[in-house]
Amino acid sequence: MNEIIDILTELHDDVDFTTETGLVENGILNSLDIVAIISEIDDRFDVQIPAEEILPENFDSAEALWALVQRLDEA
Amino acid sequence: MKKTSRILAFLMAALFLCLAFTACGKKDGGADPFSFVYNDATVKIGDSEEEALKALGNWASYNLSESCGGFAGKDYIYYYKGFSVYTTPDRNGNIINMIELTSDEVAIPNGLTIGSSRKDVVKAMGSEGTAQGESLVYTSGTVKLTFILRDDSVTNIQYTSAV
């Protein structure tokens, strides 16, 4: 979870990712950021997020993202 | 799937970008027989009467007829030396609906005149066209070009609308 926050903070250091739950909806993350996040997650967790999982609800908060990573890693 | 569509996309992109540089290089064809040229003025079927007459210069005489039914506007035939121009009312004034060559004083852009032989016509037009009785008819876009033949010789050439 903390690692996710790290990844996100690297992209936008002015956002409090522990509380924000509308990252996509409020336009904080754009497509550039999402691709960057996906590649970071691949590097750090060895988890490949497929295209079909690029949905607002999976990227709207650090928590949701963490849940996605865990789910994909669980298999 | 990803691989295939990706390769396809790249290939198409490359191809189209190549074509982008060639698309403008339209070639200039020979003299287009489907417009009528006289006194350096080019006139086509469907052109406005006003501008065409200005370009063609003075006519020798003309006939006019009111259309049956009392619709606004009149049909005209303007007689020039060697050809006649027919016009008919359209939404914004009269337009040319026929040009008729009446003597060999005037030729169409590819050199054909009254008196040309059937062979000349086929050669200059590049094909047999469609036969209508003895006559030959050619169509390009909205223009129909008719060569009326008697005994293997052109007696009349008419531009009309193909629509």
Place this chain on the structure above:
Amino acid sequence: MSFTSAAFILFAVLTLLIYYTVPKRGQWIVLLISSFLFYLSAGGWYLPFILVTILSTWLCALGIRRRDRLDEDYLAAHKADMTKEERKAFKNNAKKKKRPYLVGGLVFNFAILGVLKYTGFVLSGVNDLLAIFGSKGVTVPSLILPLGISYYIFRSTAYLIDVYWGKTEAEGNIAKYALFISFFPAVLQGPISRHKDLAPQFFTPHNAEWSNLSEGGLRVLWGFFKKVVIADTAMIAVKAIVASPDTMTGMYVLLLIILYSAVIYGDFTGGIDVTIGLARMMGLRLAENFDHPFASRSTQEYWNRWHITMGSYFTDYVFNPLSISAPMKKLSKWSKDKLGRGVGMRLPVYLATLITWFLTGLWHGASWNFIVWGLLNGAVILISRELSPLYAKFHKKFPSLKDRAAYGGFCAVRTFFLMGTIRILDCYRDVPVTFMAFGSVFYDFASWGDLAGGKLLQSLGLELWQCIAIALGTLVVFLVSHRSKTRPVLTEISERPWLFACSCAVLILVILIFGCYGIGFDAGDFIYQTQF
């Protein structure tokens, strides 16, 4: 059968009557039959093409389903004895096994679309290329383009990918699937509804409910109003301006930008209103395709609100998979090392954006105009993204500005003109003519003289009452759209019987008496139907 023809209205009314009189479980069959009748009425030769697409995607989806079930069963039985790594490997392997069905279905159908829609374009391009070398070139065959092919290919391929991704259940009954693809109100111009949203609705029973009939009916009328009173009337002037790019320059091009925006808005949103309204009268809810697009403050926002279902198709099925694909990842790594982090992050996404927009342009039509149009849209989006830090700085300096209505209005107007300018590529016959015409806005000031006196109307080919119809119509649409942001006006009206009845009466009268249809007008079909 054009949406605005008497035949279509009669056809729709009959369908509705039968739809609500047959037993509820037969309702979808009524829709299927009328959809095929509708499609047949456009020409018998089109039918085999849509049938081939239906059959091929249906079979491929079933193939995927069969593999999914086998693998699920295996996994359920052996899950306990497998390690996490084994499970991951098994899943990856399973994906590989079902991939041929997906690839096969997609390649086959996009090949059909490609050949039918783009052969002429590609070949004439090839000929131009050959002409440079003095070669005569090949003859360009004229192929038939089945009605709505761009839409039904998209709808069916989206279904196939969704099945592959496990986002929707594969349909076992081909007749039911055929209805999803060919549903007649949406077959010609979308919206491109997703299978999991729309398909289940067909097979639940629908009673004739007042709220559906009234709101749907009102929306159909509203669509006709936008199409027939605004778009078709404005189209007369658009045609006049486009027909003489040499003489109607400067002010006329600006006018074209505004008028063509009105045309495309009235035409396309009107057509979609008819579609959605008609489906609503059947108790079906289609995906919305527009969300007040001309109120957008930026290009990115505009494309989230204009032709939404097409935009989301390209995002979900082209842009997303492309930007995170393995080669893109490699490209990103490579450029990060060689060109620095900033470029490395951007390169794959920017490339994916441009490719997506190139394809979007191509989808709109087989011509350079549309390709340039698509690429310009992509470029504008990328440039405004690069400029966003500047905007942020600007807003930090003037923090009060951002929330002011006037500033929002300014942004909306700016976006409107930007999009409108790019859009005139639709109109002119080729790209150079478009650029020349647009250029004249900046030097041909003499044309503004035509604004005074009667010359303007004459050169636009409009009568005074038609101008008034366009202006008043646009005003009404603007007010309704503006109010609808808080609560849909059409819903509000249809809840009040008297207001509803009067609105219908007024709309019918205005459409029939002031609409632009029939002889004397070059009554156009809906642009988005004929072009695709």
Place this chain on the structure above:
Amino acid sequence: MKRTYIIRAWALSVALLLTVAILICATLILQPKYVSASPEGSLTEEYYASVKETNHDVLFIGDCEVYESFVPAILWQEYGISSYVRGGAQQLVWHSYYMLEDALRYETPKTVVFNVLALKYGEPQKEAYNRLALDGMAWSKTKLDAIHASKTDEESLASYIWPLLRYHSRWKELTSEDFRYAFADKPTVSHSGYLMQTDIVPYEYQEGQKPRPLADYTLPQTAMDYLDRMRSLCEEKGIELILIKAPTDSIFYHWYDEWDEQITAYAEKHRLSYYNFIPLADEIGIDMTTDTYDAGVHLNVYGAEKMTRYFGKILTENHSAPDRRGDTALAAVWDARLAAYEAEKTAAAHP
């Protein structure tokens, strides 16, 4: 719950009634009245009032060359022939055929006279002429068939059933006449189908004028098919069909010798009388410096009277058209028509 239904029903019915009422008014106002402008459009419907009063022994059908060349009032005055001209502006052969079929629903004339010029057209030339011919036709199966046979691709049956669909954009053309006659009866524009023209615009030869040669002189098959249908319909009803070509032969509507040969052959083959009046113009007494209102394209009233007298003689002598002047009831009606005709002619000559 029940109250909601009642309110809805009320609201919808009131709105529906209002809509229909307004649409009917709009239709009545917007549809052309064909009185001052394009009076030719009134010709088709004026027949019905006439046939209610009297039967006709001779019926003329065809294009402008019939309604500008034959004067039924004169035929009555000189020969006692009761006749009517069911002509129309650019009346094409199928129009003529259905005009005849329509007339046969009301009466069976002894003789039908058809002007052959329109046989040169095998397809509709202009949508407007369909409207002139068909707008005024009474509703029947004949009218439906006529619409199907004539309509161009851009026209719809619906626009004939409900003319607003065609004329809704006539706002700019509206005149006081449109409002005056929207709810009131229109005046009669013709004299038993003859449309009076009193102007004199002499014909002048123009240097260079010459009918243009045609690529193909064969009269179109569709047109000849309708001529066949017309002939069989007449045979079936025991009507004699006479073919004529009016004496005018302008550069715009030239009657080619090749066409004349085809019609002559057709007439011979089917034992029909065919009169081409072009070569007989001198004998008839037509003088193109005084007898035409548009430089030789059509006859004016003076030319038409000469033509009528000449043809009346033929009808009486060769085709035994009956003289009905002894029938007092019929004579009373015709004398009134003749008086109206004379009145208009005099008014025009001495304004």
